[in-house]
Amino acid sequence: MPALTLRDLxxxxxxxHPTVPPQVEHEAAEIARDLxxxxxxxxxxxxxxxxAxxxxxxxxxxxxxxxxxxxPTTGPDISRARPAM
Known part of the structure; x- marks a missing residue:
């Protein structure tokens, strides 16, 4: 499971992966640091x-x-919505 999560990230x-071939060491990418x-x-x-x-x-x-x-409200009333064409 952790390997799948790492691949998803x-x-x-x-x-x-800072090394080739990939090893178990990882680092955050620039967009992750921005996030x-x-x-x-x-x-x-x-x-x-x-x-406050x-x-x-x-x-x-x-x-x-x-x-x-x-x-919370359940959202807009969609009972009269037209079906997608």
Whole structure:
């Protein structure tokens, strides 16, 4: 299973083999390092705004009654959608 995952990451351009023939050593490709930088930025944003979001959620529950958040909608009504041609 790990070999399949590594091949999938290589196929998607997220992993490169630094040696030929391929060995068990791998390193992240440039696009994977770019993705990591973006992920770290998003994580930092979430950490910085966690308290404000928790306060907004508490205020929402105070205005609308305590309890769980409303159930998500199931999406648009597609019962009248035309079939694909």
């Amino acid at each position: 290589e196929r998607d351009g997220l992993l490169v 990591l930088a973006s992920t770290r930025q998003l994580s930092g944003w979430a950490e910085r705004h966690h308290a 979001m928790a306060a907004a959620r508490a205020a929402y529950h105070a205005r609308n009654g305590a309890g769980q958040d409303p159930a």
